[in-house]
Amino acid sequence: MPGARVPAPPAGSRGRGEPALVLGALGVVYGDIGTSPLYAVETVFAVDGGAVGSATDDVLGIASLVFWALTVTVTVKYVVVVLRADNDGEGGVLALAALVSRSLGGGRRRAGAAVLLGVLGASLFYGDSVITPAISVLSAVEGLEVVSPDLSAAVLPLAGGVLTALFAAQRWGTSRVGRVFGPVMLLWFAALGAAGLAQVWARPEVLRGLSPSYAVLLAVDRPVLTLAVMGAVVLAITGAEALYADMGHFGRRPIRLAWFGLVFPALTLNYLGQAALVTGDPRAREDPFFLLFPSWAQLPMVVLATAATVIASQAVLAGAFSVSRQAVQMGFLPRLRIRHTSAREAGQVYVPAVNRALFVVVLAVVLGFGSAARLATAYGVAVTATFLITTVLLLVVARVRWRWSRRRLVLLGGVLGAVELTYSAATLPKVLDGGWLTLLVAATVFTVMTTWHRGHEALAARRAEREGPLAAALAEVRAAGVPRVPGTGVYPHLAEATAPMALRATVDRLGVLHERVVVVSARTADVPHLPGGAGITVEPLGRPGDGFVHVAAEFGFRDPPDLAAVLRRALPQTPGGADAVTWFVTRPVLRPTRRSGMSAGRTRLFVALTRAAVGHAEYLDLPASRTVGMGAVIDL
Known part of the structure; x- marks a missing residue:
């Protein structure tokens, strides 16, 4: 079903005169x-x-x-x-x-x-x-x-x-x-x-x-x-x-x-x-x-x-x-x-x-x-x-x-x-x-x-193979009768069609899910700015009452990816507000293989860059006290 688009707030001005x-x-x-x-x-x-x-x-x-x-x-x-x-x-x-x-x-x-x-x-x-x-x-x-x-x-x-x-x-x-x-x-x-x-x-x-x-x-x-x-x-x-x-x-x-x-x-x-x-x-x-x-x-x-x-x-x-x-x-x-x-x-x-x-x-x-x-x-x-x-x-x-x-x-x-x-x-x-x-x-x-x-594209392909369709993962959760606990769990995810690996890991390792699950997908547009996160769309997932919601957001390539602000705008009725949710992120551990499509040297370079990169939670400015990292080994 089509998602509801969240209206953007009016854009502010610089407030600086031409002489300045x-x-x-x-x-x-x-x-x-x-x-x-x-x-x-x-x-x-x-x-x-x-x-x-x-x-x-x-x-x-x-x-x-x-x-x-x-x-x-x-x-x-x-x-x-x-x-x-x-x-x-x-x-x-x-x-x-x-x-x-x-x-x-x-x-x-x-x-x-x-x-x-x-x-x-x-x-x-x-x-x-x-x-x-x-x-x-x-x-x-x-x-x-x-x-x-x-x-x-x-x-x-x-x-x-x-x-x-x-x-x-x-x-x-x-x-x-x-x-x-x-x-x-x-x-x-x-x-x-x-x-x-x-x-x-x-x-x-x-x-x-x-x-x-x-x-x-x-x-x-x-x-x-x-x-x-x-x-x-x-x-x-x-x-x-x-x-x-x-x-x-x-x-x-x-x-x-x-x-x-x-x-x-x-x-x-x-x-x-x-x-x-x-x-x-x-x-x-x-x-x-x-x-x-x-x-x-x-x-x-x-x-x-x-x-x-x-x-x-x-x-x-x-x-x-x-x-x-x-x-x-x-x-x-x-x-x-x-x-x-x-x-x-x-x-x-x-x-x-x-x-x-x-x-x-x-x-x-x-x-x-x-x-x-x-x-x-x-x-x-x-x-x-x-x-x-x-x-x-x-x-x-x-x-x-x-x-x-x-x-x-x-x-x-x-x-x-x-x-x-x-x-x-x-x-x-x-x-x-x-x-x-x-x-x-x-x-x-x-x-x-x-x-x-190139390495990021290869990693996305390997992750998609592991993650599987989002609809199928939700059906498995429903069929297995996974217990639900109070609160809201938010899963930042690059793709919109596949299930976050952290979501599958939560079910497999903890055996429970929050009563409300939000999958947030962010995409970078080829324009510098989208004022106020103009590209926010909210769409229910699964059957009514399942408690699954998908939020899609677009950012300009010069905008900070502030997912907390997206959540506050997209789901203002979240119990306790956006500051009370628990964030779940995937922390992939890469193993180089010959499937990456790159030379062995460039594959090793990509793995080294991945290890040196700022963590997903820190980059998205997620609160450390309410962010859970779920590790996953991926053959690149």
Whole structure:
């Protein structure tokens, strides 16, 4: 019989005005791209041992390449086009992949390929999450060497201390310090723009670098060098993916207002200012950012730059936590301990296991590479690959969902494809110079994600064989006359058609059942949020008076699976309320076999991931004093 659908409560609003959202976007969305001037131009002039000269045409060519990279990739692609591709208000490569999968409808193979691309993009994001904090903090602290060469010995210890404090502070979340992020970044972008404007005012001829003709002339005159330079220019646009990933926190309009109103002009002025400085003083190529400022302002700028890079790193870490939660909800990572750090903002989460892993790798990267210049040679490989994945998924959305003509698709795809393939070709040599590190991190995460997904499907199949149909299990209970005891027993269960193994174990081992038995099935939808658990359905099982009820619930892939809240809404008349029920969960013990459909190594990896995963009860936030775990050995 059809189940009764429980109406959803009215959705709340953020309660935050647009100016506050614009200010917040400065700190979170633009932290990474906003700190790129610290090292991008310096890296360009270090390409091939300083092959790029300080002649006017060379410098204007560099300025033109950087400006048009910001214009084409960030402004046109992300700010104008990609921000339109929201998955019910959420962004990010996983959300985009889920949107593509839903848009393709019945094309299961194509939809699966889209999701796999999203998983690859998320894996590459973790590789980026390793490099970004390391290079950002190092490049800021290295400003001490400009203030005084005698301070160079303090750079690594200070950078390590800043990073240690940054990762240690994650447990308190961004909600406590988030209010200062925006004002600090407002000051940062104001300083970037003012310093650049002073140099542009002194040498206005540098404004010619806004013309694409200088980039074309450099490419025609010195094509091999220009390709190598593009591998450094890409550093100016790292962090562009955050524009899309953080859309769910701030919305499309505040992100666009912040970009066009402040960030884009400030970055353009600063890059032009660095170019102007180098044309006037070729020695400034060694550190054109800090040398933009007078000597009295350099130490305060080191402090401000350190604060800005901490904010940029915080934003990347917050993104890694958010991606991890999405991956868990979509079935690509094992259950992880996830803490919500804000009572008002659902997107602010802290994942201790991810934080610990990133801290160890980031600290090792800082100590291993030792300088921002060496890290820059490894930076950009994962970023450019993520750009390409986003473009492919975007074109699918534009064709299937927006009904774009082939002419528009070819134009957009041709421009973006040519630019981003050039970025990829330019960063390819970096693989041998340290870029292998980000690829290794991405490959490791991708292997874990795909192994968990395939293993979880195999485990579900083995469990279904053991569990049998739910209707048959209820008939067996009725026929056996199993005694019933007062109270309500709740059995969380992944499937809707089969009997929970914990239910069968309760009958077999305890010989009794509660007078009311509730089977709760939760499913993750391919949308980010379902406000208030909108997908709750209640359906009686068996004969009237048997006391069996099935509750089905849907969650968005960014919603916490709060089954207690589902039960309170679905069965408000439960004696003693939802807080008086007893929860029964299955604790499977896996034995590897050759039936898993995976190699022996991946099967062992899946078993290890299962053992390391947070328990079902803890992940669902079930009360420990009223949760019973029923063990079951399963041959995988």
